[in-house]
Amino acid sequence: MFKQRNVVLLFVFAFLLSLFAACGDSGSSGDANSGNLTVWAMGAEGDNLKALADDFTKANPNIHVTVQAIPWSDAHSKLLTAVAGGQTPDVTLMGTTWMPEFAKMGALDTPPSDIDQNSFFPSTWSTTVYNGTSYGVPWYVDTRxxxxxxxxxxxxxxxxxxxxxxxxxxxxxxxxxxxxxxxxxxxxxxxxxxxxxxxxxxxxxxxxxxxxxxxxxxxxxxxxxxxxxxxxxxxxxxxxxxxxxxxxxxxxxxxxxxxxxxxxxxxxxxxxxxxxxxxxxxxxxxxxxxxxxVGGGDLAVFKNSSNKAAAWKFVKYLSQPDVQQKWYTIMQDMPAAKAAWDSGTLSTDKNMIVFRNQLNDAKAPPxxxxxxxxxxxxxxxxxxxxxxxxxxxxxxxxxxxxxxxxxxxx
The missing domain is CATH 3.40.190.10 (Periplasmic binding protein-like II)
Known part of the structure; x- marks a missing residue:
C-alpha cells in the first residue's frame, strides 16, 4: 500500500510539473529577425491570413510563417489540448471571451512595452486584459x-x-x-x-x-x-x-x-x-x-514559444494601420487600430463611418x-x-x- 501510494504521488507530481512547464515561461525570446513561426487562425481568417504572412516574409526573409487554419468549432478544445501538452503554436487568434481562461492558466505572454495600447480603441484593448494585465493585442473588432x-x-x-x-x-x-x-x-x-x-x-x-x-x-x-x-x-x-x-x-x-x-x-x-x-x-x-x-478577435503569443521576439514582430506587423486596411479589403474585418480608419475606404464609406462612431461607445463583456x-x-x-x-x-x-x-x- 505504501509503495502504491508513493507511485500515485509521483505520478501526480510529474503531471503537475508537466503542466507547469507547459504553461510557464519556458521559451526563450529568440531572434526577432529570424526563425520559424507557427500561427493558428480560425475560420475564414485562417483561410486568408497566408496573404499577409507572405507579405511579412517578403519584408523579413529570414522568418518563415506557417499558418494553420482551424474551424472555430474545434478551436477552443484544440487550444486547451495544446497548452496541456506543451505543444502550442507561437501565435494564435483568440476569441475575446477566451482570453481570461488562457491568461489564468499562465499560458500567454504579455505584450512588449513598445506596443501602445492607446493606438487601439479602449473597448477593444479591454478584451485583452485579465486582472489588470494585458495578454494580447486586438486584431479585428466587431460591434453592433x-x-x-x-x-x-x-x-x-x-x-x-x-x-x-x-x-x-x-x-x-x-x-x-x-x-x-x-x-x-x-x-x-x-x-x-x-x-x-x-x-x-x-x-x-x-x-x-x-x-x-x-x-x-x-x-x-x-x-x-x-x-x-x-x-x-x-x-x-x-x-x-x-x-x-x-x-x-x-x-x-x-x-x-x-x-x-x-x-x-x-x-x-x-x-x-x-x-x-x-x-x-x-x-x-x-x-x-x-x-x-464589442467583440472580435485578439492575437496572443504563447509563453512557451521558442521565438517570442519574432512572434511579437509578426503581431506588430498585423497591427500596422496600412496592414489592417489591407486586411479589411480581404476580409471586411474592422480594424482594431484607430489609425487604420483615418484614410482610405474606411474613412469615406458612409456605413463604416457609422460603425466607427459606434466603436466610440461600445463595451466588452466582463x-x-x-x-x-x-x-x-x-x-x-x-x-x-x-x-x-x-x-x-x-x-x-x-x-x-x-x-x-x-x-x-x-
Whole structure:
C-alpha cells in the first residue's frame, strides 16, 4: 500500500510539473529577425491570413510563417489540448471571451512595452486584459449597429433613424402598421449580445467591482423594454428552422435588425444590388447612452514559444494601420487600430463611418473565466421572459442567482 501510494504521488507530481512547464515561461525570446513561426487562425481568417504572412516574409526573409487554419468549432478544445501538452503554436487568434481562461492558466505572454495600447480603441484593448494585465493585442473588432430599410421607413412617415428607445419602438410600430412590413424589427428571443447592451444603455451593468449586478432595476428595465417588442407582435416570438434574417430584411418583412458589419456584404449579395439606396445603418438608439457590444478577435503569443521576439514582430506587423486596411479589403474585418480608419475606404464609406462612431461607445463583456456559462444563463432566462413564461423581475433574480452560483472561475 505504501509503495502504491508513493507511485500515485509521483505520478501526480510529474503531471503537475508537466503542466507547469507547459504553461510557464519556458521559451526563450529568440531572434526577432529570424526563425520559424507557427500561427493558428480560425475560420475564414485562417483561410486568408497566408496573404499577409507572405507579405511579412517578403519584408523579413529570414522568418518563415506557417499558418494553420482551424474551424472555430474545434478551436477552443484544440487550444486547451495544446497548452496541456506543451505543444502550442507561437501565435494564435483568440476569441475575446477566451482570453481570461488562457491568461489564468499562465499560458500567454504579455505584450512588449513598445506596443501602445492607446493606438487601439479602449473597448477593444479591454478584451485583452485579465486582472489588470494585458495578454494580447486586438486584431479585428466587431460591434453592433441598427440596420434599417429607409424605403419602408419613408413609406411609414419616418424621416430619420431612431435616436432613442422611444423612437425605436415607435418606428417599429410605424413600419409594421404604415410601412407594410410583417414585423417592425427582428430581435432574438435568446441572445445576450442583443440584451446586455440595453442594460448598459439604461445605466446598468452585469458585473462590477468583483460582483455580479444582474438583479437591478436597470436589468428589469432592459428586459421589460425588450419584451415590449414581443408583446406587441413587432418581432416574431420564434424563428422557423433555417430562417434567414438577411433574406427577410431584403424581402422587407423584417425591416430592422441589430448586427455587425459582416452583414453589409450579405445584404448586397442577397439583393443583387436591388436594395441600393433603400437601406442604411445607424448607431444604436440611446437611453442613458448608446452603448453597444464589442467583440472580435485578439492575437496572443504563447509563453512557451521558442521565438517570442519574432512572434511579437509578426503581431506588430498585423497591427500596422496600412496592414489592417489591407486586411479589411480581404476580409471586411474592422480594424482594431484607430489609425487604420483615418484614410482610405474606411474613412469615406458612409456605413463604416457609422460603425466607427459606434466603436466610440461600445463595451466588452466582463473578463472572467466563466463568462460563457453566465451568458448561457442570461440567454435561458431572457427567453423565458420573451415567451411570457417569466416576468422581467423573476428573470433578473434568476440571472443573478445563477451567476453567483456559477462564479467567475478566477
Amino acid at each position: 449597429v441598427l440596420f434599417y430599410r429607409t424605403d419602408i421607413a419613408q413609406k411609414a412617415g419616418i424621416t430619420h433613424a431612431p435616436q432613442t428607445w422611444d423612437e425605436l419602438l415607435a418606428d417599429a410600430k410605424a413600419m409594421q402598421q404604415k410601412g407594410g412590413a410583417k414585423y417592425g424589427i427582428n430581435l432574438g428571443a435568446k441572445d445576450w449580445q442583443e440584451l446586455v447592451p440595453f442594460i448598459w444603455q439604461g445605466g446598468g451593468d452585469v458585473y462590477k467591482d468583483g460582483k455580479f449586478t444582474l438583479n437591478t432595476p436597470q436589468t428589469v428595465q432592459a428586459l421589460s423594454y425588450y419584451q415590449s417588442f414581443f408583446k406587441q407582435g413587432l418581432t416574431p416570438s420564434s424563428a422557423p428552422q433555417n430562417f434567414d434574417g438577411i433574406q427577410a430584411f431584403v424581402q422587407g418583412t423584417h425591416p430592422m435588425f441589430i448586427s455587425g458589419s459582416w452583414n453589409i456584404s450579405a445584404i448586397n449579395q442577397k439583393s443583387n444590388g436591388k436594395l441600393d439606396g433603400k437601406w442604411a445603418v445607424a448607431t444604436l438608439p440611446k437611453q442613458n447612452s448608446m452603448t453597444s457590444f 473578463a472572467i473565466v466563466k463568462w460563457q456559462e453566465v451568458a448561457d444563463s442570461i440567454d435561458t432566462n431572457m427567453e423565458q421572459v420573451m415567451l411570457g413564461k417569466a416576468t422581467p423581475e423573476q428573470a433578473a433574480q434568476s440571472m443573478q442567482q445563477n451567476a453567483e452560483s456559477i462564479g467567475t472561475g478566477d
